Amino acid sequence: MKGHPLLEARELTVRFGGLTAVDAVSAAFGAAELVGIIGPNGAGKTTFFNALSGINAPTQGELYAGGQRLTGAAPHRFAEHGVARSFQTPRVFHGLSVAANVGFGLQFAGRRRREVPTWLRDEAAILALIGLGGQQDRPAGDLTPSQQRLLEIGMALATRPRVLLLDEVAAGLSELELRQMGQLISRLRAELDLTVIWIEHAVSTLLHHVERVLVLHQGRKIADGTPAEVARNAEVVEAYLGDEMVETA
Numbered sequence: 001m002k003g004h005p006l007l008e009a010r011e012l013t014v015r016f017g018g019l020t021a022v023d024a025v026s027a028a029f030g031a032a033e034l035v036g037i038i039g040p041n042g043a044g045k046t047t048f049f050n051a052l053s054g055i056n057a058p059t060q061g062e063l064y065a066g067g068q069r070l071t072g073a074a075p076h077r078f079a080e081h082g083v084a085r086s087f088q089t090p091r092v093f094h095g096l097s098v099a100a101n102v103g104f105g106l107q108f109a110g111r112r113r114r115e116v117p118t119w120l121r122d123e124a125a126i127l128a129l130i131g132l133g134g135q136q137d138r139p140a141g142d143l144t145p146s147q148q149r150l151l152e153i154g155m156a157l158a159t160r161p162r163v164l165l166l167d168e169v170a171a172g173l174s175e176l177e178l179r180q181m182g183q184l185i186s187r188l189r190a191e192l193d194l195t196v197i198w199i200e201h202a203v204s205t206l207l208h209h210v211e212r213v214l215v216l217h218q219g220r221k222i223a224d225g226t227p228a229e230v231a232r233n234a235e236v237v238e239a240y241l242g243d244e245m246v247e248t249a
């Protein structure tokens with residue numbers, strides 16, 4: 001990895017009372033990486049994301065964005081350093097139009113970061129990119145759940161991120177929508193040079209698109225490698241993947 005990683009966790013631990021949700025996890029994410037995070041329910045994936053975006057302060061360990069220490073900083077400081085995220089349940093403003101939702105993200109980004117790639121210069125460009133072109137005037141609450149997920153990605157893109165954290169954006173999608181979501185995420189990385197870190201329970205879709213995958217289990221990182229390496233990892237198979245993944249790897 002050349003220079004500083006765009007986002008880095010060093011020995012990151014998050015505890016809730018006596019429960020260690022994230023246990024000394026270290027991981028560094030470089031430019032234009034597409035990385036998956038998998039693990040059983042309760043493995044600590046969302047808590048890890050919450051720490052990586054400043055929503056939960058870590059109990060121990062350090063966070064850096066572009067070499068700048070951000071441990072304990074508020075979410076807006078992470079946003080200033082180019083970290084944007086989606087949530088497990090889309091958080092769009094139902095009463096506002098689709099365009100206004102994206103406009104909110106553009107305003108949030110403000111003028112802090114001067115370079116503005118053409119693809120996110122305005123609402124229309126972002127909506128076209130995420131496949132919601134022509135929907136700009138509809139109230140966001142009228143969109144289907146899968147369109148709301150796309151809109152939430154659009155809102156995150158509008159903050160002009162370098163790193164996009166996606167939390168289960170494929171949950172509840174049809175087969176076709178799932179394929180389209182996978183293609184969109186691949187395009188964000190390939191065409192826009194974004195670093196995408198993607199939590200997903202739809203493991204086979206995820207492994208099809210990412211080149212690197214982290215596996216969390218009981219808060220610990222038990223693997224970090226290519227999908228093929230991870231699928232061969234005995235601890236991962238035992239903890240999570242089972243025989244099925246070994247056969248398809």
Ligand SMILES: Nc1ncnc2c1ncn2[C@@H]1O[C@H](COP(=O)(O)OP(=O)(O)OP(=O)(O)O)[C@@H](O)[C@H]1O
Pocket residue numbers: 016019020021039040041042043044045046047048
């Ligand atoms: N705010 C909180 N207070 C107390 N415990 C929490 C809190 N948030 C998460 N936990 C606990 O931390 C552990 C990790 O939860 P987390 O949601 O990060 O896992 P996950 O891997 O994202 O799970 P899932 O795949 O089900 O979304 C779980 O035992 C959960 O109950």
